[in-house]
Each structure stands twice: as C-alpha cells, then as structure tokens.
Amino acid sequence: xxxxxxxxxxxxxxxxxxxxxxxxxxxxxxxxxxxxxxxxxxxxxxxxxxxxxxxxxxxxxxxxxxxxxxxxxxxxxxxxxxxxxxxxxxxxxxxxxxxxxxxxxxxxxxxxxxxxxxxxxxxxxxxxxxxxxxxxxxxxxxxxxxxxxxxxxxxxxxxxxxxxxxxxxxxxxxxxxxxxxxxxxxxxxxxxxxxxxxxxxxxxxxxxxxxxxxxxxxxxxxxxxxxxxxxxxxxxxxxxxxxxxxxxxxxxxxxxxxxxxxxxxxxxxxxxxxxxxxxxxxxxxxxxxxxxxxxxxxxxxxxxxxxxxxxxxxxxxxxxxxxxxxxxxxxxxxxxxxxxxxxxxxxxxxxxxxxxxxxxxxxxxxxxxxxxxxxxxxxxxxxxxxxxxxxxxx
Numbered sequence: 001x002x003x004x005x006x007x008x009x010x011x012x013x014x015x016x017x018x019x020x021x022x023x024x025x026x027x028x029x030x031x032x033x034x035x036x037x038x039x040x041x042x043x044x045x046x047x048x049x050x051x052x053x054x055x056x057x058x059x060x061x062x063x064x065x066x067x068x069x070x071x072x073x074x075x076x077x078x079x080x081x082x083x084x085x086x087x088x089x090x091x092x093x094x095x096x097x098x099x100x101x102x103x104x105x106x107x108x109x110x111x112x113x114x115x116x117x118x119x120x121x122x123x124x125x126x127x128x129x130x131x132x133x134x135x136x137x138x139x140x141x142x143x144x145x146x147x148x149x150x151x152x153x154x155x156x157x158x159x160x161x162x163x164x165x166x167x168x169x170x171x172x173x174x175x176x177x178x179x180x181x182x183x184x185x186x187x188x189x190x191x192x193x194x195x196x197x198x199x200x201x202x203x204x205x206x207x208x209x210x211x212x213x214x215x216x217x218x219x220x221x222x223x224x225x226x227x228x229x230x231x232x233x234x235x236x237x238x239x240x241x242x243x244x245x246x247x248x249x250x251x252x253x254x255x256x257x258x259x260x261x262x263x264x265x266x267x268x269x270x271x272x273x274x275x276x277x278x279x280x281x282x283x284x285x286x287x288x289x290x291x292x293x294x295x296x297x298x299x300x301x302x303x304x305x306x307x308x309x310x311x312x313x314x315x316x317x318x319x320x321x322x323x324x325x326x327x328x329x330x331x332x333x334x335x336x337x338x339x340x341x342x343x344x345x346x347x348x349x350x351x352x353x354x355x356x357x358x359x360x361x362x363x364x365x366x367x368x369x370x371x372x373x374x375x376x377x378x379x380x381x382x383x384x385x386x387x388x389x390x391x392x393x394x
Contacts, residue, residue, distance in 0.1 A: 002042045006030045018072045024060045083176045087122035104253035112164045126172045131181045155188040197332040210315050216282035223275050225333030225351050232302045234293045244271040265352040
C-alpha cells in the first residue's frame with residue numbers, strides 16, 4: 001500500500017514495486033488539493049500493478065531509478081516466459097515429489113489440487129501469484145460448504161489446503177528464483193481436537209452387545225488404541241501370542257497396504273489379558289483363511305466404511321449412545337490408561353506418539369474427571385500435614 005509523505009515541501013510517494021521499495025518526489029506542493037490528486041494517481045498505479053500493465057516511466061519519466069527498474073522488469077519477464085501456469089507446475093511438482101509419498105497421501109494431495117487450488121490459480125503463471133491472491137483464496141475457502149448440513153470448512157481443513165499451496169510455492173520460488181508470496185502468512189488458529197471417549201461402562205456394553213464375529217475386533221480396538229488403518233491392516237505374522245506382543249508395521253489405507261502413518265507409528269503394543277483372549281477367539285474364527293487378523297468372507301481385508309455402516313453405528317443406535325466415529329476407540333484407550341494411572345510415556349509409546357506432548361494436549365482435560373487428580377490429592381496432603389501438626393502440639 002503506497003503512502004504519501006513530504007520532503008522539502010514537496011509530496012513524495014512511498015511504494016513497493018517488483019519487491020523493491022520506491023520513493024519518488026513529485027513537483028507538487030503539500031496542499032490538501034494536491035494530496036487528493038496524488039491519492040487518485042496512486043489508486044490508478046496500484047490497479048495497473050495488479051493487472052501487470054504498470055509503466056514506471058509514464059508516472060516518473062525523470063526518475064533516477066528508471067534503468068534499475070527496467071532491468072528488473074526484463075529479468076522478471078525472462079523468468080516469466082520460462083515459468084508455467086500454476087496448473088502445469090502442479091503436475092511437475094507432484095511428479096517430482098510422488099516418489100517420497102505413500103499412495104494415500106499422494107491421492108490427498110491430488111484431491112486438494114484438483115478440487116481447490118487449480119480452479120482458483122490454474123491459469124495464473126506461478127511466478128505472478130501475489131500475496132493478495134493467496135489471502136483472497138483463503139478467505140474464499142471459509143465460504144465453501146459441504147455435506148447435507150452444508151457445513152463450512154473447519155480451520156483445520158483450511159490449513160491443510162493452504163499447506164499444499166505453500167509447499168507448491170516454496171518449490172516454485174526455488175526453481176524459478178522469485179520471492180515466495182506465501183512468506184509471513186500464518187496458519188489459522190485451530191480449536192481443540194474433538195475427543196469424546198467412551199466410559200468403561202459404555203465400552204463393556206458395546207463389547208457385550210455387538211455381533212459375536214466382531215467382539216474380538218472391538219475388544220482389541222478399545223484396549224490397544226490402534227488406528228483404524230492399523231487394525232484393518234494387521235496380519236498374523238505381526239502377532240506374537242507367546243510374548244503377548246502386537247507389532248505395528250503396516251497400515252491399510254483405501255484398500256492399499258503400506259507403511260504406517262509416521263515413523264513413530266511403527267511400534268510394539270503389549271497385550272493385556274482381555275486383548276490376548278480376543279486374539280485367541282479371533283484365531284478360531286479366522287481358522288487360517290486369511291493372512292489378515294480381521295478379514296471379510298473372501299479373506300480380504302475389512303472395508304472400514306462397510307464396518308461402520310453395518311456394525312459400528314447400528315450398535316451405538318441400539319444402545320442409545322451418542323453417535324461418534326469409530327476412531328474414538330483410540331481416544332478411549334488413551335483416557336482409560338491414563339485414568340488407571342499408567343505412566344504417560346508408556347501410554348505415548350503404545351499409541352505411537354514420539355513424545356508425551358500430544359498426549360497431554362489432547363487428553364489432559366479428561367483425566368481429572370476420572371482420576372480425581374484435580375487438586376484434591378494435594379488438598380488431602382495438606383489436611384494430613386495439619387492433622388500431624390495438631391497431634392504434635394498436643
């Protein structure tokens with residue numbers, strides 16, 4: 001945004017062009033009328049800059065910086081002639097990066113590019129995208145709605161979309177040597193992760209009432225904290241019944257078996273007795289017909305969408321429990337472990353977290369309600385101290 005200043009009694013325009021700070025002194029005296037004229041001239045300048053038709057020499061024919069500005073314009077034009085439009089560069093970028101990604105992550109990236117980024121930036125040369133374009137795009141995302149309830153995109157989802165855009169522009173700015181317009185744009189503030197775990201009583205009701213062929217499945221989900229992709233991709237080769245250990249090495253995403261979510265997700269989960277008995281029960285149900293611990297009638301892996309539709313949501317409705325995602329079984333395991341007084345570092349390892357930071361950030365507010373570790377333990381200690389002091393005085 002240009003500003004008007006005064007120098008030696010003359011009006012001066014202070015503005016940025018081609019990422020350079022420019023200060024040009026006019027021949028106009030500092031009067032209210034001249035300021036109004038200059039403001040209108042600045043509006044025209046900024047509009048022309050936005051359209052890419054600004055002619056520096058037309059506005060400042062006697063400027064000492066004309067040669068410098070002309071050289072900068074020539075350099076940008078040379079780079080622009082080589083730089084592709086945004087949609088074409090996305091293809092180049094995905095082709096370069098795809099080897100680093102899991103197939104499921106690559107598909108998520110393509111969806112973001114196809115559904116959100118290309119419709120907005122597709123025909124713009126990647127080098128011509130400005131910070132104002134990025135902020136305008138982010139504002140437009142807040143108006144996008146989806147689903148039957150026409151809900152707006154959450155700050156978390158908007159940040160995910162913007163992260164893909166930032167990565168693309170980071171790469172393009174390095175390849176074509178221009179200043180990244182995404183610089184200094186901060187992520188939207190996100191709310192707390194939605195955690196609605198089940199109580200131990202509710203867990204017992206679900207396991208008791210669910211179909212017999214899914215009792216082991218939900219017992220293991222509730223008492224190991226495995227992600228949906230991890231339990232659906234679990235194979236017998238990674239189960240050590242003798243040592244009572246579950247080795248998480250793979251995950252099933254969109255029907256494709258691949259690596260786990262993060263490096264920290266590769267881990268060993270210890271079986272408690274209920275989980276051990278559930279595996280024994282499942283082994284008899286499976287009867288060697290599949291390498292997968294939990295499989296469909298054909299021996300293939302479970303489709304979590306069908307399981308949710310035919311088993312999970314019906315059992316919640318039957319029991320009159322609040323509807324929620326099956327992923328809450330993972331959150332339930334975490335809160336139950338912590339409520340029982342387990343070491344937070346051990347809980348983090350069971351869940352596949354590299355540190356306890358996320359553990360406390362996500363689950364801390366649930367723990368006092370269950371364990372009564374809400375200051376009452378400290379209060380009881382002080383009461384004991386007071387009682388001992390009174391006894392000593394007597």
